[in-house]
Amino acid sequence: MEAFVTTGLVLKETRYKESDRILTILTPELGVISAAAQSSLRLKSKLFSACGLFCYSEFTLVPGRNMYTVREAEVKNVFHGISSSIEGMSLAMYMAEMAMTLSPTGQEAQRELRLLLNCFYMISESKTDLRVIKAVFELRTMSECGFMPQIVCCRDCSAYDGAAFYLDVQEGHLLCADCAAKAGKTCNLDQGALYALRHICLVDDKKIFAFKISVGSLEKLSAVAERYALTHMDKPLKSYDFLKTLLP
Ligand SMILES: [Zn+2]
Incomplete structure (x- = not known):
C-alpha cells in the first residue's frame, strides 16, 4: 500500500511493548484513525515529539490491515x-x-x-x-x-428577545418565558x-x-x-x- 501525508491532532496515546505507541489521531480527511508509532517512545526516535499527546503534526502514514503505521512525523504545533x-x-x-x-x-x-x-x-x-x-x-x-x-426564536410563539428562555436539551428547541411557563x-x-x-x-x-x-x-x-x-x-x-x- 502507498504511503501518504496528512496533518492530524493526537487525541490519545496508548503504550504497548516497551517503546511503541498506538495513536488515535483526528485528521481532516479521514476523520478519527488509529496508527501505530513503533519505537516512538525512544528518546532518539524521530517520531518521539511529533507523536505526543495533543501534538498537531504532519504524518506520513502507511495503510495496514487493522490500522495505519506512522512512517514519519513532523511537529506543526505543540500546545505546551x-x-x-x-x-x-x-x-x-x-x-x-x-x-x-x-x-x-x-x-x-x-x-x-x-x-x-x-x-x-x-x-x-x-x-x-x-x-x-x-x-x-x-x-x-x-x-x-x-x-x-434551534436557537433563533421561541418554538411556540417566535419571540426572539426576552429576559429568560428555556432550552430543551433533549429536543434542542427554545421556549420564551411565557411559553415555558405554559409548558x-x-x-x-x-x-x-x-x-x-x-x-x-x-x-x-x-x-x-x-x-x-x-x-x-x-x-x-x-x-x-x-x-x-x-x-x-x-x-x-x-x-x-x-x-x-x-x-x-
Ligand atoms: Zn414563546
Missing part, C-alpha cells in the same frame, strides 16, 4: 501550556474523548479539527476562563457534528447566556471566542452546554467525573 495545569489537561482530555466518541467524518471532521486546535490554543495560553472554553467546545462541537439546537418548564437561560449561545453556534469560527459574558450568565450557559452535549453522547465519558472534581 496545556500540561502546565491539571485543570487544563483534564479539560483537553474531556474534549478529546468527546471528539473520539462523535468521530466526525468528511467536512465535519475538518471543522471539528479546527475547533479543537482553537480550543487547545486557548487552554494553552491560559488567558481565558476554562469554563468558557468548555462551553464553547461543547456547543460548537454539537453544532458542527449535526446537532445544532411547565423552568427557564435555564438568561439574556446574556442566550446571546452567548447564539454567538457560539452561529458565528464564523475565527470569532468564536469574541464575546463577553457575566459570571451569572456563564453559570447558566455552562450548565445548559454540558447537559446538551452529554445528552447527545451515546455513552458516558470516562474523563467527565474527574473533570467535574476540578471544574465543578
